[in-house]
Amino acid sequence: MERDATILDKGHRRGPLTENAGVNRVTVAKIETGxxxxxxxxxRALADAPGVSMGDLAG
Structure with a gap:
């Protein structure tokens, strides 16, 4: 999933990102892989955790 890759490219690690967003890591992995x-x-939770916009999340 390119949306999450945008956030990860900005230096956010998946573990802290998913914990702060309250989203399961497995769920994020499934979204990333389609x-x-x-x-x-x-x-929205993934965008809000590191303080990015939904537009940034969408790439």
């Missing part, structure tokens, strides 16, 4: 589509709520 095996699962992230809900708006999940994507």
């Amino acid at each position: 095996r699962k589509q992230g809900s708006v709520t999940t994507l």
